[in-house]
Amino acid sequence: MESQRNLLLIGLLVVSFLLWQQWQTDKQPQPVATQAAQSGFVPEASQTAAATADVPNGQDSAQARSLIKVKSDLLELTIDPLGGDIVDAKLLAQAKTLDSEEPFTLLEQGPAHLYIAQSGLIGPNGPDADQAGRPLYQVSGDSFALADGSDELVVPMSYTNAQGDQFTKRFVLKRGSYAVQVEYQIQNQQASPLQVQFYGQLKQSTATPEGQQSGHMMASAYRGAAYSSDEQRYKKVTFDEMTEKNLAVTTPGGWVGMLQHYFVTAWAGQPEQKNEFYSRSINGHKEAIIGLKEPMVTVAANDKAVVGATLWVGPKLQDEMATVANHLDLTVDYGWLWFIAQPLFKLLKFLHSLVSNWGVAIILITLIVRGGMYPLTKAQYTSMAKMKLLQPKLTALRERFGDDRQKMSQAMMELYKEEKVNPLGGCFPILIQMPIFIALYWTLMESVELRHAPFALWITDLSVKDPYYVLPLLMGASMWFIQKMSPSTVTDPMQQKVMQLMPIVFTFMFLWFPAGLTLYWLVSNLVTITQQTLIYRQLEKKGLHTRKK
Template identity: 60%
Template structure:
């Protein structure tokens, strides 16, 4: 087998795989979105017509009763700020209708903070929660409760480890419901609890729910390009039956999720970031979804078990809300399997070790670009025995060309005898015809895995390298790295002994560096850096290996002279 033909076939397979992957992504769900907050429109878009589960079933949308109009007029927004989060909360229902991530800018050239939750006119992405059931205030036909707060702004003070914001509502029977939001320093977890103080003469039955509601279509869609797959945006969940499942908008439209599980979580995913309700642990919770077709929105949520609060007693129920980047260690600590939202695809078993290696090297290299270079050295060092076998096999195959030509002349068009003669020749000369392509076959899964590591790891978002490379997660703005990568491929091609005799194949091989350069124009700079450094290492290893082979008479003119003699 001609090794350069193998390279061509494998390269085409890689490109075909990336194109197919992008096509399946685009055809299955909407692309990721970057939203801008529009809190001025929040009150106009958040109303009593929202999807709220009732009892054991999900109800549809409703109209605001006339008697509730005066109460709705009293609703307003409050802000709660910690060192990592800035929340905007609607006092009607106590929903989180806006979230800014204070450690992440919206773009590389902007000082505006990244907006995770928003309730704008053109895009809705909010976290809702409440108490339903017979006596739950969110089951009231007059509309969702209007909570009272002591102030409109709350800020985590210096030296303060946590901040709790109480919101109170008293129903007609004198039952006091206190909804508490607790933010903790250096944490993306918001604890949402309900203290039910039943001073009435009858028991109170209520059921905690939490849901995430989002517009199905986004005006800020970014579908990537032909080779760069867009990241998943949409619902997902985890249960005792399945560790992590994407339940995309298409599935929500086809059938509502309805699953009972111990613990579990539901989330809305997007590129680098996730919002997720973490249901009460060690409780039997119901996970659900709903298609709000008339609004062009979908929801995914959970319902905790129904509780009964006896007269004269108080009881508390709570759940956690993750609002932040996909930080694997912190998400794993917050909830089982929440870290799986960092989706490395079907090659996760290669991508996970690569990320851990990259993260370890960055811990003392500081710069993520240097960490990528060091990772390349490690990977190519581990693969050196295969690389040596590859070039040794190529050299031996080149030596066998005259004998293979003789076989072709001897057997002509008799393919069966030709194949038998080739196998006997390979066996006699101890040559593995597949040896030339094995290292490339091994490297392709590593390349694809690293592609997803660089695509999914929020740590590399806006991570600079040096000079003009200010963000390793996007393409090189001046295309310097792709051009250098193409030049290094051309040099490798010139250094390699060729076994291709067909003129057409030779021309195709000559254009391979140009073709790959074009493809890499759109790849993340970090991935292109990896491939460039890998090529430089290959050139060094190739030069060394061929020098050793020349001494043994297996390469270059010496090998040719020896064969002809």
């Protein structure tokens, strides 16, 4: 019994340590960079022109232009006709804060924070490789909107170079989608071939902007870059790693992206061609770039060609992202227990489709999980009861063998075998519940569906802490009650004090946990109390007295 208590204590401490370690990893301050600042991306095919896909400093003010506003049912984009970059993106279906009428801004080009999606054509004949600067596109208007009854919005922007070659950059937005198709229609008007190469990149300030700092002690999420290749389904590239080494990966298809809590922006390359991924740390490491280059395209004399890629700019919606690019849904990062978290989320989503309340869905998934574990739970408490009955015999063995540990262990194993008792039988449900708890923690942390999702009464957002700390206090009280119900043979005063402190420690931890997770743990404890009561009554009928005196 004492060994079971020790294992329980170790298990709880392991859970605490893993969550605390993850929080420390995400929250630790970034080291001061010592490497010299690198310039923006310079294409190898145009070194002589000193071309850059990164907008040169000071160039913006050289040519007057009006920004282009593009609006679909889900997105409101602002496009700079100089280069055709997306310099602002608002998510119309996602509120900035709870009960706010202002939409969430994902991309922005402000004085305090920069986060933009750039794209262009480089190579020997690419307009973005011109030494004079990036192309200024001509647009028929400065405002475009998805018409009622229409499922698609196309925004064309045209540019003609000095040789008469025509480049039409098109943004295609579809109703109900956060995926934006960015493509170039190229018309070669010369008598010689024309060579261009498409690139798409994301440029962002490395400092965390105001409003994105987590309000929870434990609830931190990854912010940085990532990519997917044929060798790495999902690989993070932190801003610190960019200062140490530039990314250089060649892969069929794949994607590159910038991630933050609940949202992602990603360029997805064409799956049938080999793309080059790259990263840069620029401007004294204050800004980071990650991007992709598609293969060089040769347009024959007086011929046409189309190149481009897909840009996802929106919330982390797994089903929708999976249709845009392979493994883009893995940006919903469930950590090393993803194989448990993914089925849990699918079950949670199914339950929500039945009850239309995420809080109720969490309660139902708790009942299902704990109900499925009931046979193990019953075996646990039966084993604990039998272990308690064996305590007098174990005490006699200790007195008989004294300090002879080998003989003592041998005698104990024979006693367990004779009485058909497994000394570790009470630990299996705990070992199973630990990874489920951690997996559900990341499920509730990463699922944008729970952002601003109400439950009942004062719980108006399950993704943040209980504002009045009612759920954590109830959870702590239920944990204390379970401890009082459970039989114990611990005689060591230090162990007794540690066990008594566990409800207090966990209550303190849960003060900052998302309300959805605290709700799960509270309901789980209530189920445990109910199951314990039923099991103890059955055991008492068999003559096994387990309750504390």
